[in-house]
Amino acid sequence: MSGQGFTTKVVHSDRLLNQEHGAVHAPIHNSVPYVFEDAQGLIDVFQGKQAGHVYARSSTPTLEALQYKIKQMDNGVATVLFSCGMSAIVSSFLALLKSGDHLICSIFLFGNTTSLLGTLKGYGIEVTMVDATDIEQVKAAKKVNTRMVFVETIANPATQVCALDEIGDFCESENLVYVIDNTITSSYLFDATTVKASLIVTSLSKYVAGHGNALGGAVTDTGLYNWESYPNIFPAYRHGDSAMWGVTQIKKKGLRDMGGCLSSQSAHLISVGSETxxxxxxxxxxxxxxxxxxxxxxxxxxxxxxxxxxxxxxxxxxxxxxxxxxxxxxxxxxxxxxxxxxxxxxxxxxxxxxxxxxxxxxxxxxxxxxxxxxxxxxxxxxxxxxxxxxxxxxxxxxxxxxxxxxxxx
Known part of the structure; x- marks a missing residue:
């Protein structure tokens, strides 16, 4: 379906996953545990050797269907879902950054995100906020210990637009993880892969869901960053396809350990809302x-x-x-x-x-x-x-x- 239009892909996403009984929508799976007739299967899923669901905090079939849909919308390689956009942001920061690292951020950020940056400083993560509409200020902020640049597309509420493409070129040349919060534009208005984003963060509660009836967040890995060169990947996750190392660490150290999980009911509402x-x-x-x-x-x-x-x-x-x-x-x-x-x-x-x-x-x-x-x-x-x-x-x-x-x- 890669050559089809945005809405065509979204509307038919669930159906093409071969839902049971010919359903066009992924059903709501409310089960927390998932049974394995062969205990080895449970072991293999835990160790990442086999796909499957073991516990609803990490995944359910309903969440898996929405992850597939968001991944398509973002033109990425993998998506992880969270209980809200803020959970997606904090989980990404804390999963990928450690004490002594340096983060460059746009000064034009959502108020809660700005508040979070103060919390990160208390954990020993350096933060520099700059006018990211000016690429020279972003470049000047770089330090030896800089690991990541974080920006929003259109700022809330004063609508400044960051130098998104120039920042992407800079991050690529300096081997920095480039995180774009695409909430205000959404994947419909802006394909963040075109400016070389490494990770795309979205509050699904906003334009994706659209009806003011469900909270949710997502992080999509675009596949454009070489995680083999990133020093903070835990040894346990340095195996298999290296394109999945970053998103695996976000899922394990962020979603699993911090617990900001999305419910299947909310995932269903978001999925249906996304169609329009x-x-x-x-x-x-x-x-x-x-x-x-x-x-x-x-x-x-x-x-x-x-x-x-x-x-x-x-x-x-x-x-x-x-x-x-x-x-x-x-x-x-x-x-x-x-x-x-x-x-x-x-x-x-x-x-x-x-x-x-x-x-x-x-x-x-x-x-x-x-x-x-x-x-x-x-x-x-x-x-x-x-x-x-x-x-x-x-x-x-x-x-x-x-x-x-x-x-x-």
């Missing part, structure tokens, strides 16, 4: 651009942050790398306007924290999801104190614009 991702994201991106253009011309809006606007600092880069400009936008009201009062006037738009939902969601950024960061860090991240972030849904475009028009009166 292309259709949803086309409408969401269309709505986001139309709303951004409306807000950009409104007298009560001081600034709009959306990479699809031609005056956005990374418009040309986003236009070149992404299929569309995404469905997140933020804006600042003029000084005398109260953001909470404006949000309370909205009828269609929901005041809630989440991304990628079918419904349009909005919230005041500084006093909520980035409150813990403090003023100085918010300013470094380009977040104003009056910023409102919107996750644009699939409503009719004219209804969305009319809702903002009446709320801005």
């Amino acid at each position: 991702m292309e259709l949803r994201m086309q409408r969401q991106c269309q709505n986001a651009l139309a709303l951004a253009e409306f807000l950009d011309s409104h007298p009560k809006v001081a600034k709009v942050y959306y990479p699809g606007l031609k005056d956005h600092a990374q418009y040309s880069l986003a236009n070149r790398l992404f299929k569309d400009f995404g469905a997140i936008l933020s804006f600042d009201l003029v000084d005398e306007e109260d953001c909470c009062a404006m949000l309370n006037k909205l009828d269609i738009v929901v005041s809630a924290t989440h991304l990628g939902d079918n419904r349009t969601l909005a919230l005041p950024v500084a006093p909520t999801i980035y409150h813990e960061m403090g003023l100085e860090t918010r300013q470094k991240m380009g977040i104003s104190e009056s910023m409102i972030r919107c996750s644009i849904g699939i409503e009719n475009t004219e209804d969305l614009i009319e809702d903002f028009r009446q709320a801005l009166v």
